[in-house]
Amino acid sequence: MTIDLRTMSADDWRSWRSVRLAALTDAPGAFGSSLHEWAEAPEERWRARLSIPGAIDLMAFDADENAPVGMATGTLGDDNDSRAQLTSMWVDPTVRGRGVATVLITAIARWAVSIGAATLALTVMPDNLTARRAYERNGFVVSGEPGALLPGGQRELVMLRDLGLQGPVCD
Numbered sequence: 001m002t003i004d005l006r007t008m009s010a011d012d013w014r015s016w017r018s019v020r021l022a023a024l025t026d027a028p029g030a031f032g033s034s035l036h037e038w039a040e041a042p043e044e045r046w047r048a049r050l051s052i053p054g055a056i057d058l059m060a061f062d063a064d065e066n067a068p069v070g071m072a073t074g075t076l077g078d079d080n081d082s083r084a085q086l087t088s089m090w091v092d093p094t095v096r097g098r099g100v101a102t103v104l105i106t107a108i109a110r111w112a113v114s115i116g117a118a119t120l121a122l123t124v125m126p127d128n129l130t131a132r133r134a135y136e137r138n139g140f141v142v143s144g145e146p147g148a149l150l151p152g153g154q155r156e157l158v159m160l161r162d163l164g165l166q167g168p169v170c171d
Helices: 010-026 043-049 100-114 129-137
Strands: 003-007 056-062 067-076 083-091 119-124 141-149 155-162
Touching (some): 003 100, 010 043, 010 056, 010 083, 056 100, 067 100, 083 100, 100 119, 119 129, 129 155
Parallel strands (some): 083 119
Antiparallel strands (some): 003 056, 056 067, 067 083, 119 155, 141 155
16 A cells, blocks of 8 residues: 555645544544544634644545545644644554554654654553554653543553654554
8 A cells, every 4th residue: 555645734624524533433532532522513623623833734545545544643842842742643444554654653753853853742542552552663652751631540641752763663
């Protein structure tokens, strides 16, 4: 499969919406947002989501089928100028294990380096072992930082990737 990455803008909100809703349907516990919060969101909210200052929103397409197969966002770090954040990461279950996650992560890491970030951070649910393994294969390690508090008292795991490290091993 050949993967084509496309940078999304506010004008691409309909395409982003369809993939984001698929992600929230497929993995409802993996994201900080829920399908309920976004299913009926108006166009303006979707456009605003794709207009975060300094962010990059990517969609991966199967180039042979011209079909979307994944998504990811890179944002500036909240309080740390040397850190960028990987969010909204999702790969369609029908193509998992075929390199899509690696292509998305690599592109976000390159973007992060281009804006001067030294570290790429993400959060992952502690029970999402499949995602955690994909991130580990792509150079992320669990940090000692506390993630957001979850219902039931657990915390999200904060994972970091030193952007000076070499690329991913595999997907």
